[in-house]
Amino acid sequence: MNKILEKRQLSEEVFRMKIEAPLIARERKPGQFVIIQKDTNYGERIPLTIADADPDEGSITIIFQTVGKTTHEMALFEVGDSFENVLGPLGQPTHIEKVGTVVCVGGGIGVAPLHPIAQAMKAAGNHVVIIMGARNRELIIMEDEMKAIADELIVCTDDGSYGRKALVTEPLKEYCESANPAMAVAIGPPIMMKFCAETTRPYGVKTIVSLNTIMVDGTGMCGGCRVTVGGETKFVCVDGPEFDGHLVDFDNMMLRLGAFKEREQEDHHQCHLDMEIAKKKQGALR
Amino acid sequence: MSHKNVDTLKSEAKVLWADLQGKELKPKDRLAIPCQDMPSQEPSVRIRNMAEVAVGYSEEQVRVEASRCLQCKSAPCVKGCPVSIDIPRFIKAAEEGRFEDSLAVIRESSLLPSICGRVCPQESQCQEHCTVGKSLKDVNRAVSIGRIERFVADYERAKGTKNIPQIAPSTGKKVAIIGSGPAGITAAADIRKAGHDVTVFEAFHKPGGVLVYGIPEFRLPKSIVEEEIHTLEEMGVDIEPNFLVGRTRKLKDLIDKDGFDAVFIGSGAGLPKFMHIEGENLVGVLSANEYLTRSNLMKAYDPEHAATPTYKSRRVAVLGGGNVAMDAARTAIRLGAEKVYIVYRRTEVEMPARVEEVGHAKEEGVEFLLLRNPKRIIGDEKGRVRAIEVLSYELGEPDESGRRRPVPIEGSESILDVDTVIVSIGNDSNPLLKQTTEGLETNKWGNIIADEDGKTSMDRVYAGGDIVLGAATVILAMGQGRKAAAAINRMLAEEV
Ligand SMILES: Cc1cc2nc3c(=O)[nH]c(=O)nc-3n(C[C@H](O)[C@H](O)[C@H](O)COP(=O)(O)OP(=O)(O)OC[C@H]3O[C@@H](n4cnc5c(N)ncnc54)[C@H](O)[C@@H]3O)c2cc1C
Ligand SMILES: Cc1cc2nc3c(=O)[nH]c(=O)nc-3n(C[C@H](O)[C@H](O)[C@H](O)COP(=O)(O)OP(=O)(O)OC[C@H]3O[C@@H](n4cnc5c(N)ncnc54)[C@H](O)[C@@H]3O)c2cc1C
Ligand code: SF4
Ligand code: FES
Numbered sequence: 001m002n003k004i005l006e007k008r009q010l011s012e013e014v015f016r017m018k019i020e021a022p023l024i025a026r027e028r029k030p031g032q033f034v035i036i037q038k039d040t041n042y043g044e045r046i047p048l049t050i051a052d053a054d055p056d057e058g059s060i061t062i063i064f065q066t067v068g069k070t071t072h073e074m075a076l077f078e079v080g081d082s083f084e085n086v087l088g089p090l091g092q093p094t095h096i097e098k099v100g101t102v103v104c105v106g107g108g109i110g111v112a113p114l115h116p117i118a119q120a121m122k123a124a125g126n127h128v129v130i131i132m133g134a135r136n137r138e139l140i141i142m143e144d145e146m147k148a149i150a151d152e153l154i155v156c157t158d159d160g161s162y163g164r165k166a167l168v169t170e171p172l173k174e175y176c177e178s179a180n181p182a183m184a185v186a187i188g189p190p191i192m193m194k195f196c197a198e199t200t201r202p203y204g205v206k207t208i209v210s211l212n213t214i215m216v217d218g219t220g221m222c223g224g225c226r227v228t229v230g231g232e233t234k235f236v237c238v239d240g241p242e243f244d245g246h247l248v249d250f251d252n253m254m255l256r257l258g259a260f261k262e263r264e265q266e267d268h269h270q271c272h273l274d275m276e277i278a279k280k281k282q283g284a285l286r
Numbered sequence: 287m288s289h290k291n292v293d294t295l296k297s298e299a300k301v302l303w304a305d306l307q308g309k310e311l312k313p314k315d316r317l318a319i320p321c322q323d324m325p326s327q328e329p330s331v332r333i334r335n336m337a338e339v340a341v342g343y344s345e346e347q348v349r350v351e352a353s354r355c356l357q358c359k360s361a362p363c364v365k366g367c368p369v370s371i372d373i374p375r376f377i378k379a380a381e382e383g384r385f386e387d388s389l390a391v392i393r394e395s396s397l398l399p400s401i402c403g404r405v406c407p408q409e410s411q412c413q414e415h416c417t418v419g420k421s422l423k424d425v426n427r428a429v430s431i432g433r434i435e436r437f438v439a440d441y442e443r444a445k446g447t448k449n450i451p452q453i454a455p456s457t458g459k460k461v462a463i464i465g466s467g468p469a470g471i472t473a474a475a476d477i478r479k480a481g482h483d484v485t486v487f488e489a490f491h492k493p494g495g496v497l498v499y500g501i502p503e504f505r506l507p508k509s510i511v512e513e514e515i516h517t518l519e520e521m522g523v524d525i526e527p528n529f530l531v532g533r534t535r536k537l538k539d540l541i542d543k544d545g546f547d548a549v550f551i552g553s554g555a556g557l558p559k560f561m562h563i564e565g566e567n568l569v570g571v572l573s574a575n576e577y578l579t580r581s582n583l584m585k586a587y588d589p590e591h592a593a594t595p596t597y598k599s600r601r602v603a604v605l606g607g608g609n610v611a612m613d614a615a616r617t618a619i620r621l622g623a624e625k626v627y628i629v630y631r632r633t634e635v636e637m638p639a640r641v642e643e644v645g646h647a648k649e650e651g652v653e654f655l656l657l658r659n660p661k662r663i664i665g666d667e668k669g670r671v672r673a674i675e676v677l678s679y680e681l682g683e684p685d686e687s688g689r690r691r692p693v694p695i696e697g698s699e700s701i702l703d704v705d706t707v708i709v710s711i712g713n714d715s716n717p718l719l720k721q722t723t724e725g726l727e728t729n730k731w732g733n734i735i736a737d738e739d740g741k742t743s744m745d746r747v748y749a750g751g752d753i754v755l756g757a758a759t760v761i762l763a764m765g766q767g768r769k770a771a772a773a774i775n776r777m778l779a780e781e782v
Contacts, residue, residue, distance in 0.1 A: 023529070023534050023535065024534065027533070027534060027535065037491055038593075040491050040492065041585070041591075042584075042585060042588075042591045042592045042593055042594075043584075043593055043594075044584065044592075044593035044594045044595075045491075045584070045594075069593055070593055073593075084491070085491040085527065085528050086528060087489065087491070087528040087529075087530060087534075088530075088533065088534065089533055089534070090530070090533060216576055216579055216580060216584075216594075217489070217490070217579065219489050219530055219556070219716065219718065220556065220557055220716050220717070220718060221556035221557065221558070221575055221579070221716065222558065222573060222575045222576035222579055223558040223560065223572075223573035223575065223576055224572070224573070224576040226560075226567060227567075228567055233560060233562075233566065233567065238717075238718065249567075251669075252567050252669070255568075255569050255668070255669035255670075256567065256569055256669075258569065259569045259570070259597065260595040260597065262598055263589070263595035263596070263598070264595060
């Protein structure tokens with residue numbers, strides 16, 4: 001059982017939770033993730049990046065966006081409730097090295113997994129440029145935390161409601177042209193990562209992406225998370241989650257993400273209804 | 287194999303038993319007794335539920351079947367049993383209606399009789415050597431040793447009496463077990479009996495290994511596995527789920543920092559193989575592991591309660607001919623597929639699956655496309671599986687495995703319309719422990735190298751089951767767990 005120690009809503013769709021997980025807090029490194037299952041009998045196992053950890057307190061922090069059934073239900077959990085199962089840390093840690101200038105690009109919820117990596121890149125002595133983007137002002141998360149790390153920070157929104165009105169690829173392109181970065185790290189929706197990789201490709205800037213495929217076990221047992229990288233099949237949970245963005249077959253990955261669409265859409269509709277009912281109930285109790 | 291009604295089988299046995307009871311039977315008489323079929327759910331009914339297909343012998347059936355045994359002095363059947371159960375002795379007791387005594391005989395050698403009685407490939411182990419089968423020139427007419435085993439194990443479970451094994455006084459030593467499949471469960475029990483503290487680490491949220499995530503409910507009810515695990519807990523074994531050794535904690539740290547005096551690795555063969563053909567990453571191509579785990583462990587077959595989705599399929603091709611392939615095919619039928627094919631590149635004779643499961647799959651409408659192998663998987667404009675291109679084969683000369691090698695027939699390609707492809711051509715060993723543990727030696731297939739006792743290249747570290755053998759069987763994994771446990775117990779005893 002993993003108790004929720006803190007909960008904060010970062011935006012309409014994004015929640016941050018600190019949860020008890022002493023063993024994971026002790027072992028985890030930037031780039032790694034956990035698999036959470038709300039309940040043992042009928043729960044779905046979903047992967048979430050470890051956004052932060054406190055080994056002394058024995059806690060890890062997750063930041064998640066409500067996209068489907070499980071994440072919506074998780075959002076209703078309160079401090080003191082527990083997730084029945086948390087497995088981790090999983091995946092290969094990020095390779096952190098002093099290389100010079102590193103451009104870190106985060107899209108939407110991707111800012112959460114980007115945070116520990118940017119932190120470690122900074123600690124290793126790199127010049128860290130952070131570009132973060134979201135659809136609109138409401139969806140911007142962790143701006144203060146990123147500001148604290150970044151040597152330079154650029155915030156963009158698709159609709160111009162905050163920061164610069166642009167897609168993250170625009171400032172990324174400018175940096176590639178002017179600043180000659182040693183590498184880029186891009187984390188966000190697959191389509192954003194794809195275009196970030198396309199943006200840096202002509203400049204030969206090595207670009208690391210963190211892939212969020214559908215997973216079941218997270219230990220290399222099911223093969224559900226497989227992607228094509230440089231023509232070879234790789235398992236994201238054990239070979240990744242980070243790969244060279246210039247080698248990833250994003251189109252295939254995006255297709256595979258839609259594998260369970262029918263069922264997910266049914267659930268999604270239902271969980272919105274359930275959420276409304278639950279919210280009303282919670283409101284009535286208060 | 288044609289399906290016979292449960293009541294018919296039972297009443298036939300009643301008549302037979304009334305006739306046999308108390309008679310002095312000569313070997314010739316015994317050979318004349320008809321084999322007792324396993325009663326099972328009607329195929330048309332069972333394809334719409336997840337309940338166990340085989341419902342088990344009646345008391346009369348088991349005694350009639352046991353009467354078929356000739357009590358051979360040389361007991362060739364025992365030589366076929368990987369853990370050398372005293373088969374004639376337990377069958378004798380069953381014939382005489384002393385079911386508890388019968389089970390006690392099995393328990394001398396095997397820890398999981400209600401599981402092994404259901405899933406062991408008897409026709410290629412004990413029953414292959416049975417004199418009755420040899421005399422009748424048909425291995426399928428050998429004494430049904432496994433079904434008798436299952437009956438006496440279930441008989442005790444049904445009565446609800448459970449004997450928790452005796453535990454020796456505490457030794458103060460600690461042993462870690464990695465993985466809770468048959469190898470891990472068996473090793474844990476035997477080590478705990480010797481008075482050591484035992485902790486089982488399991489990556490999944492439920493213990494049991496392949497028994498819970500791979501083998502479906504309709505073949506092995508999960509409640510049986512849960513009971514075995516519960517017995518372990520009652521013996522004082524600590525089970526830690528959600529713990530991936532190598533990541534949550536390094537194997538070496540268990541010994542160096544956490545004070546474990548020995549480690550047994552029973553982490554199984556969990557890395558799915560793919561065929562490396564065109565189209566393998568299309569939407570709708572799944573490994574059997576993924577398909578079965580979603581359905582079994584996370585109950586995706588019950589969409590009303592389960593959050594885990596399953597892939598919606600109408601026409602399914604399952605690639606492979608082992609137990610895993612049969613389980614995937616039969617699961618697909620139960621999940622509502624209209625048409626399910628098994629595509630296998632040799633003939634039914636070479637199929638590694640249990641004969642009983644092949645029979646059950648046929649009864650349930652699975653179609654077998656033998657001597658066929660997929661060449662590529664074809665997608666539609668949305669990247670979803672639309673069809674597979676299949677090549678026909680013929681059998682050539684025997685290869686190194688002793689089986690006749692399938693040889694492709696030039697120009698024999700044909701197209702099979704399917705929307706789902708389930709790949710079940712076997713598993714390799716999961717590389718995680720090897721990758722994260724310095725000094726742990728593996729062979730070229732990634733299996734951990736262990737000696738007769740299960741001892742690995744590392745001090746105090748033993749291994750057994752699929753991680754050593756490659757994908758094998760429950761009983762072999764169990765046998766290795768026992769051997770390693772004995773070796774660990776010996777090592778720890780010497781140190782006191
Ligand atoms: C290594 C890794 C790290 C991740 N880290 C985070 C994180 O820190 N924060 C966060 O909010 N999300 C993260 N994700 C994505 C997260 O796992 C999914 O959003 C979650 O599984 C959706 O579950 P659900 O039941 O609510 O939605 P579902 O009902 O399963 O799906 C709803 C929608 O989300 C899409 N989806 C389903 N599964 C995934 C998936 N695994 N990844 C992306 N989209 C998916 C579906 O296509 C569908 O459109 C990560 C994924 C991976 C693989
Ligand atoms: C679908 C299917 C059907 C089968 N049918 C039959 C059959 O009919 N008859 C038969 O005899 N055999 C059958 N088998 C084979 C049989 O199940 C296996 O041979 C047997 O389960 C192997 O036992 P094991 O203990 O070695 O490993 P497993 O049962 O594989 O258990 C290993 C366990 O270790 C865990 N684990 C792995 N790595 C780690 C780690 N690093 N840290 C913590 N935990 C870890 C895994 O999650 C798993 O629970 C079948 C297999 C499958 C997949
Ligand atoms: S070989 Fe067959 S007949 Fe002989 S003892 Fe064994 S089970 Fe009985
Ligand atoms: S999630 Fe199952 S292999 Fe990666």
